[in-house]
Structure formats: C-alpha cells, structure tokens
Amino acid sequence: xxxxxxxxxxxxxxxxxxxxxxxxxxxxxxxxxxxxxxxxxxxxxxxxxxxxxxxxxxxxxxxxxxxxxxxxxxxxxxxxxxxxxxxxxxxxxxxxxxxxxxxxxxxxxxx
Amino acid sequence: xxxxxxxxxxxxxxxxxxxxxxxxxxxxxxxxxxxxxxxxxxxxxxxxxxxxxxxxxxxxxxxxxxxxxxxxxxxxxxxxxxxxxxxxxxxxxxxxxxxxxxxxxxxxxxxxxxxxxxx
Numbered sequence: 001x002x003x004x005x006x007x008x009x010x011x012x013x014x015x016x017x018x019x020x021x022x023x024x025x026x027x028x029x030x031x032x033x034x035x036x037x038x039x040x041x042x043x044x045x046x047x048x049x050x051x052x053x054x055x056x057x058x059x060x061x062x063x064x065x066x067x068x069x070x071x072x073x074x075x076x077x078x079x080x081x082x083x084x085x086x087x088x089x090x091x092x093x094x095x096x097x098x099x100x101x102x103x104x105x106x107x108x109x110x111x
Numbered sequence: 112x113x114x115x116x117x118x119x120x121x122x123x124x125x126x127x128x129x130x131x132x133x134x135x136x137x138x139x140x141x142x143x144x145x146x147x148x149x150x151x152x153x154x155x156x157x158x159x160x161x162x163x164x165x166x167x168x169x170x171x172x173x174x175x176x177x178x179x180x181x182x183x184x185x186x187x188x189x190x191x192x193x194x195x196x197x198x199x200x201x202x203x204x205x206x207x208x209x210x211x212x213x214x215x216x217x218x219x220x221x222x223x224x225x226x227x228x229x230x
Contacts, residue, residue: 006154008152016128025163026170034218035219039174041226042223042224043115043204043222043224044155044204044221045225046218046219046220046221049217049218051217052182055160065201088155095217096143096208096218096219097158098145098157099155099157099206099219100157101154101155101156102154103116103153103154104154
C-alpha cells in the first residue's frame with residue numbers, strides 16, 4: 001500500500017465548475033499537507049500549505065485536512081481552462097522534511 | 112522570491128556516459144536540497160536529500176555510486192548520473208529549503224526539472 005493514495009484521473013470538468021481533488025494517507029505521523037500544481041514538463045508549483053487538521057482558503061482554492069480520517073482535499077471554485085494541469089498532494093512528518101507525494105490527478109477544464 | 116533553477120533543462124546522451132545536473136537557489140540560501148525523479152504519468156519519487164557540507168542521504172533502492180550528489184555551497188547542489196543507461200531516462204527535479212531565516216523553512220521550492228534521455 002502506498003503511503004499517499006490519489007486518483008490519477010483524468011478528470012474533465014466544464015469551465016466554472018467546482019473541482020474536488022482528494023488524497024488519503026496511511027502514516028499518522030504526517031503533520032504537514034501540501035498541494036502542488038504541475039504543468040506538463042515543468043516543476044511543481046506550491047498552491048496550498050497546511051499544518052494539521054482544518055481548512056485554509058486562498059482565492060479560488062480551499063484546502064481541507066481531516067487527520068481523523070487521514071483525508072485531504074483541494075477545492076477549486078470557478079475553474080478556468082488555465083487550471084488544467086496535474087495536481088499533486090504531498091505530506092511530510094515535519095516542516096521542511098522530505099515530502100511523500102501522491103500520484104497526481106490530471107485535471108482538464110474545458111470551455 | 113524563492114526561485115530555483117536547474118541546468119540543463121534537457122539533455123540527450125549516449126549510453127555509458129555521465130551527465131551532471133545543477134540545481135541552484137537564486138535568491139536564498141539552502142542548506143538542504145532534495146532530488147526527485149519522475150517517470151511519465153507518475154509522481155515524484157524522492158531519490159536523495161542533499162546537505163551542504165556533508166554526505167547526501169539516499170532513499171532505499173537508490174544507488175549512491177550511480178547518482179552522485181555534491182552540495183558544495185549554500186546555493187548549489189549537483190546530481191551526476193554516472194554510466195547512464197536508457198532506463199535512467201526520466202525527468203529529474205530538485206527542490207530547496209530556504210534556510211536564510213525568512214520563515215519559509217517549512218516549504219520546499221522546486222526547480223523546473225531536467226529531462227534526461229539516454230540513447
């Protein structure tokens with residue numbers, strides 16, 4: 001079993017839709033949770049960074065962490081074609097420690 | 112701020128040759144950098160943690176004699192793929208932790224990646 005599970009997709013939605021991306025993890029020692037966006041043939045770009053359980057909002061993006069169920073989510077409101085990319089969840093046991101990534105979900109937002 | 116560069120962005124080499132990839136933090140110091148490998152349609156897999164002034168820490172299953180890491184300064188880490196073979200063809204990505212006391216030391220900033228093709 002992988003430490004971080006993520007549905008690879010692809011996920012296709014119409015422009016303006018609310019997108020829900022999810023990951024589950026197995027290691028209860030994970031304390032930091034991140035979402036990265038990666039365009040084709042580019043390095044990952046940090047979108048959201050949360051510590052422990054709770055919600056965090058930044059513009060059209062909301063990250064949720066539920067440590068009791070080991071479930072992390074990223075919501076994208078009013079999705080745009082420019083949001084089309086692969087979204088990777090990542091976790092770590094301590095700030096700045098090595099990251100464990102999910103497989104990434106490929107998202108396509110269509111006009 | 113927090114820009115990480117990699118050089119080269121892509122490289123093609125013959126089987127049996129060695130290839131060096133550079134990772135630089137351009138506007139911050141990084142005592143710790145990480146090297147990842149990503150195969151097509153797969154996630155990033157950590158290869159090793161590079162520590163300035165000391166030996167790198169390799170993940171299980173990664174050959175340290177094949178993937179040589181040198182972190183000689185606070186802004187530069189290099190990964191050398193020695194005696195490269197076609198199965199080493201992949202996307203190599205580095206990341207860096209900001210150790211300059213800006214409060215961002217919990218984050219990793221990623222480079223744009225280096226695409227290696229071994230013929």
